[in-house]
Amino acid sequence: MKEHPLALIVDDEPDILELLELTLAPMGVACHKAVDLAEARQYLQQHSFDLCLTDMRLPDGDGIELVRLISQHFPETPVAVITAHGSVETAVEALKSGAFDFISKPVDLQALRNLTNAALRLPLRYPQRERRTRYRLLGESAAMRAVRSKIAKLARSQAPVYISGESGTGKELVARLIHEQGPRLEAPFVPVNCGAIPNELMESEFFGHKKGSFTGATHDKRGLFQTAGGGTLFLDEVADLPLPMQVKLLRAIQEKSVRPIGSEKEISVDVRILCATHKDLAALVKEGSFRQDLFYRLNVIELPVPPLRQRASDIPQLAEHILSKLAGINQITCPKLTSDALEALQVYPFPGNVRELENTLERAMTLCDSEIIEAKDLHLPKAEPPSTPTSLPVGSLEECLEGVERRAILQALERTHYNKTAAAKLLGITFRALRYRLKKLELE
Template sequence: MSTAPPRLLVVDDEPDLRTLYELTLLREGYEIDSAGTVAEALAHLQARQYSAVITDMKLPDQTGLALLRWMDQAGRPEKAIVITAFGSAENAVEALKAGAYDYLTKPVDLRQFRLVVGSALGRQPAARAAEPASAPPRAGAGPSTAQRLVGESPPIRAVRALIDKVGRSMAPVLVQGESGTGKELVARAIHDHGARAGQRFVAVNCGAIPENLLEAEFFGYRKGAFTGANEDREGFFQAADGGTLFLDEIGDLPLAMQSKLLRVIQERSVRPVGATAETPINVRIVSATHKDLAAEVAAGRFRQDLFYRLNVIQIRVPPLRERLEDLGLISARLLARIAQDAGVSPPPQLTEAALQTLARYGFPGNVRELENLLHRALALAGGEWIDAGDLGLPDTLLDDNRCDSVLDALEVPMTAAPVADGLSLPEQLPTDLAGYLDEVERAILLRALEQHRFNRTAAAASLGLSLRQIRYRMARLAISVGEN
């Protein structure tokens, strides 16, 4: 049985360009319908479904953005590719935010045109399709990557929902978060949720490359380009062609390299060191940083135009202290993996005291620090259970972190102030500061529960907490009330 070729809709008001696009796509084996206005395009879309829609931005009756918004509101499944005037960065970014899969700038490079359309339809570029075995194995490939983002707290569920949404487009994504929160894991999940899942994922730590080697590492070089260049070598962009390039700690790039990176993103081509011609590339960019790039732009340390290009969609990865209710799930998953690597079966479990001790710690190093801590604890415990003493956290460190983060952990907004009436710190803090803060938190929770007749949902809302969060805190502080 033969499968019908994909049918595409091409929307452009210039007959010559429309014919050029049609002929190019017909040679690739697609079936084509065309339109010269948004109204004609809508008539086609209402009559049938397409695999993809390719539309110019500037049309006689409306803009291509109007067509994108109609498709989004109608829940249309077609991938949309927008063609915009050269240098119109604002239009390109606006199109990506409106749901476009990708964009092309005029004059359109036909090779790039074919690659983008093929990528939108899930067709592998010819250069990569012939060499699947040469692609390095990717850790966490497939759905298991997203599953490694453990937790059911609202912040991590929001991250997973964004990953699922942005994975289907080519829009550049900026992942922001503190060190150790799992930014690369998020980037891999974005790659695995898109049409490029079968292609290469190349991760680059921008802060780990000496400045004098940046250009050669990113763009490659030709034999004889400099002393020691004994053969041609591809750079990160060529290695990721057809797939995803993850630029970790993008905020550490020097300004001179930022300028070159911006040009590559705009032109979609690279010129290796020592080469005279540019090579087209088809790469999705996902970047990450622990820095506030907006502040870096204001300070003159990061280019505003590059920030504008990279920050089309932003995903903030929450620190561990903002999702302590996930601590038990994360610890169990980490212990299972650590035990498997160490050949320990069954994996040890945390006692309630150990879990409470972890919940009192601020985790400045986030999940990465938790993993290192559990590595050490497993080695020290040597049994089926890991107790608080096996964690190796000094009491003074717990107290300091508890004092710094107790209000953040409670997440009590200003509107919740009446709940805490009558509660105040003593003139002289007690020796057992961590225990005292637990009592303060317990009193606040009890006061809120009493005011709302022990309705946990209403009490949680008054404190700015979710039902899951108040349940976790009640369990940790041994507060038990009847079911409502």
């Protein structure tokens, strides 16, 4: 935390200004008070502030104007907005405009202290370039440079981020880097695969439970929100949440509090929410299988992670890193790829992305007879030209469709080394649906 922080607080209500000042003073934060946008602009020209707190409704404008002004001209100053209770749309608009965070009226003093502490832990300099992440999130393509640059900016915010992209692109790594570059670095990063939790245990896992609240509850249990307290909760495969749980999750995010099963009291939680899925959330909203209000709350800022086929120029660097890591684990000399092998890797579309590249190289390293990996050692699947039959035997439509389904499933199983969970993800279906199709097609 900075030695003598200075905050700009903007509100036309004297009672609110006094409350904010009395709360920040014991934290060693001095305050300049402004009652409208005009006075706030004057202070910004005269002083360098470590934090700005502004009400949304001001006599000569609104807080969004101030957020945009500070984001554009004073990007090193985090600005948080004070919104009316339950005004989710306003909070989301503020975050999209560049606000660091928001707090609702009536102001919860502990939440205000948490917000202030997080803002004051931000680095003094606003990151102009992606530096530290280039050795973790590899690739010098324009696409990956853009991702790293956005990570550096998002790390300075508390806004929820929706990390989109295909399976195997590295979405969890992106989430970890956002956490590690932000003010919550010293607090936990808690990843959870939403599709791996049984429905009947989901509420207990997320919110915790009290001893005796249901059969088998032999002791109090902290939920994931409490475990991630002060840090980041990463909801992987968030599209797999059942609708009843989506309602409860939305409420927890909006109210910043949870109620453990069997408890009469709500517990305040201070977490940043990051989420990811390989599915198209917007399409799921249209289908009605994902709540629109939760989608807008999670998708304040979207960070797309490009598939490997769109950054083939990064494959040589990625391959060298993967082989070096595997050689270190197995305590052997790091093998080299021939130019033909590299070319084959760069031409192949990698539907499984970086994860499939890792599996391919590990298999090649295990099976090749020397320290040189040639194209034939990669055993990459050959792309089959699409078939366009001119006629079908009478009454064989179902058989034809089953044949297409069978080939798609077998290819997915081969690419994932017969890992059914990974194959289901590659096919974009649930594990249960894959099991049903395997049984129907007699592929078990």
